[in-house]
Amino acid sequence: MTAGVTIEFSGLTKTFGAVKAVSDLSFTVEPGRVTGFLGPNGAGKTTTLRMLLGLVRPTSGSATFGGTAYRDLPTPLATVGSALEAASFHPGRSAANHLLTYTQAAGLDRERVQLVLHRVGLGAYGDRRVGGYSLGMRQRLGLAYALLGDPRVLVLDEPINGLDPEGIKWIRLLLRELADEGRTVLISSHLLSEVQQSVDEVVIVSHGKLIHRGSLASLDQSEQKQVIVDATDRAGLAAALGAAGYTVSPLRGGVLVDNAEAADVGRIAFAAGIPVTALSQKRVGLEESFLHLVGEEGAL
Amino acid sequence: MSRFGGALRSEVTKITSTRMWWILAIIMVAYIAVCAGGAAALFGAVGPHNFGPSMSGKNLAPLIYSFGPTLGYVFAVLLGALATTNEFRHQTLTPTFLATPRRGRVLVAKLVALTGAGAFYGVLAMIAAVGAGAGLLLAFGIDPQLSDPATWALVGRSVLAMALWSAIGVGLGVLVPSQVAAIVIVLAFTQFVEPLLRLASSFAEWTAQIGQFLPGAASDSLVGASFFALTARPGGPTLEWWEGGLVLLGIAVVVSILGWFTSWRRDVT
Numbered sequence: 131m132t133a134g135v136t137i138e139f140s141g142l143t144k145t146f147g148a149v150k151a152v153s154d155l156s157f158t159v160e161p162g163r164v165t166g167f168l169g170p171n172g173a174g175k176t177t178t179l180r181m182l183l184g185l186v187r188p189t190s191g192s193a194t195f196g197g198t199a200y201r202d203l204p205t206p207l208a209t210v211g212s213a214l215e216a217a218s219f220h221p222g223r224s225a226a227n228h229l230l231t232y233t234q235a236a237g238l239d240r241e242r243v244q245l246v247l248h249r250v251g252l253g254a255y256g257d258r259r260v261g262g263y264s265l266g267m268r269q270r271l272g273l274a275y276a277l278l279g280d281p282r283v284l285v286l287d288e289p290i291n292g293l294d295p296e297g298i299k300w301i302r303l304l305l306r307e308l309a310d311e312g313r314t315v316l317i318s319s320h321l322l323s324e325v326q327q328s329v330d331e332v333v334i335v336s337h338g339k340l341i342h343r344g345s346l347a348s349l350d351q352s353e354q355k356q357v358i359v360d361a362t363d364r365a366g367l368a369a370a371l372g373a374a375g376y377t378v379s380p381l382r383g384g385v386l387v388d389n390a391e392a393a394d395v396g397r398i399a400f401a402a403g404i405p406v407t408a409l410s411q412k413r414v415g416l417e418e419s420f421l422h423l424v425g426e427e428g429a430l
Numbered sequence: 431m432s433r434f435g436g437a438l439r440s441e442v443t444k445i446t447s448t449r450m451w452w453i454l455a456i457i458m459v460a461y462i463a464v465c466a467g468g469a470a471a472l473f474g475a476v477g478p479h480n481f482g483p484s485m486s487g488k489n490l491a492p493l494i495y496s497f498g499p500t501l502g503y504v505f506a507v508l509l510g511a512l513a514t515t516n517e518f519r520h521q522t523l524t525p526t527f528l529a530t531p532r533r534g535r536v537l538v539a540k541l542v543a544l545t546g547a548g549a550f551y552g553v554l555a556m557i558a559a560v561g562a563g564a565g566l567l568l569a570f571g572i573d574p575q576l577s578d579p580a581t582w583a584l585v586g587r588s589v590l591a592m593a594l595w596s597a598i599g600v601g602l603g604v605l606v607p608s609q610v611a612a613i614v615i616v617l618a619f620t621q622f623v624e625p626l627l628r629l630a631s632s633f634a635e636w637t638a639q640i641g642q643f644l645p646g647a648a649s650d651s652l653v654g655a656s657f658f659a660l661t662a663r664p665g666g667p668t669l670e671w672w673e674g675g676l677v678l679l680g681i682a683v684v685v686s687i688l689g690w691f692t693s694w695r696r697d698v699t
Contacts, residue, residue, distance in 0.1 A: 180699065185697065185699075186697040201532065206528065207528065214524055215521065218520070218525050220444075220448060222449060222450070230443055234439040235440035
C-alpha cells in the first residue's frame with residue numbers, strides 16, 4: 131500500500147439559485163480510518179460528494195485529494211473509488227459488461243471485473259442483466275464499481291441503504307478491512323445508528339453547514355446520566371426518590387430518574403425498604419446527541 | 431492518446447453490450463430489403479420503359495439501391511441518439527464521468543464510436559438494398575449494374591451518409607437529453623416535417639436554394655440518387671455529393687457543440 135491520501139475540503143460552497151445547498155465547508159478526511167459524513171436528508175451531503183468527484187461544479191471553494199482535484203487525477207478510478215447511487219446502470223446490460231465498460235475507459239486490467247464481482251459476492255451473477263437485480267445486489271454492484279481500480283480512497287454515498295442485515299454486517303467488515311489497509315474511507319449516511327458501528331470519525335452537516343467534527347466518542351459529550359428503576363410499589367419508590375431530591379418521570383416499565391447514578395438510586399430504595407425489580411444506568415445515547423446537533427429540522 | 435483509446439473502447443462496448451443495436455439492425459435490414467426488393471419487382475414486372483426515361487436502363491438500379499440510406503438513415507440517427515440519451519436516462523453519466531473526468535474526451539469518443547456503428551449500419555443497409563434489389567432486377571432480366579463502378583461509388587457514399595447520420599444522432603441526444611423527446615423529434619422530423627419542407631421548398635426558385643441544405647436533401651445529394659429527387663422540381667438545384675457530406679458533418683458538429691453547452695458540461699446530479 132502506498133502512502134495514504136487525505137481528502138481536503140476548503141471553503142466549499144454551492145448555491146442553486148437562491149438556495150445555499152452547501153455553505154463554506156472546510157474539513158479533512160484522514161487515511162486509515164472510516165469517516166462518517168452525517169446529516170439529515172437534504173443537508174447537502176450528496177452535493178458535497180458530487181463536488182468532490184468533479185460531477186458538480188462548486189460555486190466557490192475546493193475539494194481535493196491531497197491537493198489534486200478529481201478531474202486532474204492521472205488515474206481517477208485507481209485513486210478514488212466511489213459509489214453514489216444504486217440506480218446508475220443500464221438495466222439491459224449485464225453486471226460484468228457494466229464494469230467492463232469502465233474498466234476499458236479507465237485503462238484497467240479486465241481481470242479486475244471478475245475479481246471485484248467476487249469480492250462483493252456477485253461472482254455467480256455477473257452475466258445477469260442488472261434490470262433483474264434486487265436493491266441489495268445493485269448496492270453491491272455499486273461497490274464493485276468503487277473497488278474496480280483498487281483505489282486508495284473510497285467515497286460511498288449511503289452504502290448501507292437497502293442492504294439486508296447480512297449485507298450490513300458484510301459491509302461493516304469490508305469498510306473496516308479497507309481502512310485497516312491504510313485507505314481513506316468516507317461514507318455518508320442520514321442515520322448515525324446505521325454507521326456508528328463502522329465509523330471512527332464523524333463529520334456532521336446540517337443545512338449545508340459543518341456543525342461537528344471529531345471522533346465518534348466526541349459525540350457523547352453529555353454529562354447527563356439517567357437511571358431506569360422499577361419496583362412492585364412503584365408509587366412508594368417514586369415518592370422516596372422525590373423526597374431525596376431527584377426528578378422522576380413515569381415510564382411504561384418503571385420510572386426514569388434524571389441526573390442519577392444507579393448506586394445512589396439503589397441505596398435510596400433499600401433505605402426506604404422497597405425491593406427493586408429493575409435497576410439500570412441509561413446514558414444519553416449518541417443518536418440523541420446527533421439529533422440534538424442537527425436540530426429539530428433533522429427529523430425530516 | 432491511449433486514454434482516448436480506452437474511452438473509445440468503452441463506448442464500443444456500451445453499444446454492443448445491450449440488445450438495442452441488433453434489434454434496430456434487424457428491423458432496418460428487413461424494412462430495406464422488402465422495399466428495395468418490392469420496388470425492383472414492381473418496375474421489373476411493369477417494365478421500366480413504361481415509366482419514361484428517368485426509370486430506364488442505368489437509372490433504375492441506383493434508385494433502388496438508394497433505398498438503403500433513404501430508408502435506413504432514421505435507424506442510424508436513432509442508434510446515435512439512444513447512445514447519448516441512455517446515459518442521461520439511466521444516470522450512467524455518473525460512472526462514465528468518474529472513469530473519464532474529461533468530458534470532452536467522452537463526447538468525442540462517443541461521436542467516433544457511433545460514426546463507426548453508423549457505417550456498419552450502412553454496410554448492412556446496402557447489403558439489404560443491393561442484395562434484394564439486384565436479385566429481383568436480375569429475376570426480371572434487368573441489368574442490376576453491378577459491374578458499373580458508379581454503383582459501387584454509390585454504395586460507398588451511402589455508407590458514409592449513414593455514418594454521418596449516426597453522429598448527428600449523438601449530437602441530437604446531447605442537445606435533447608430526454609430520450610422520449612429525442613425519439614419523437616427524430617421520427618417527426620425525418621418522416622413528416624422534412625419531407626413536407628422539401629416539397630414546399632421546391633415550388634419556388636429561391637426556396638429551392640434553401641431547401642437543398644435540408645439534412646435529408648443534403649443526404650440525397652451525398653448518396654447521389656433518391657426517389658425523392660423524382661418528385662422534386664426538375665432541374666432544381668442540388669448540392670454536389672461532397673457538399674452534401676459537408677452539410678451533414680456540419681450539422682453533427684454544430685448540434686454536438688450546442689449540446690456540450692446545454693447539457694454535457696453541466697452538473698450531474
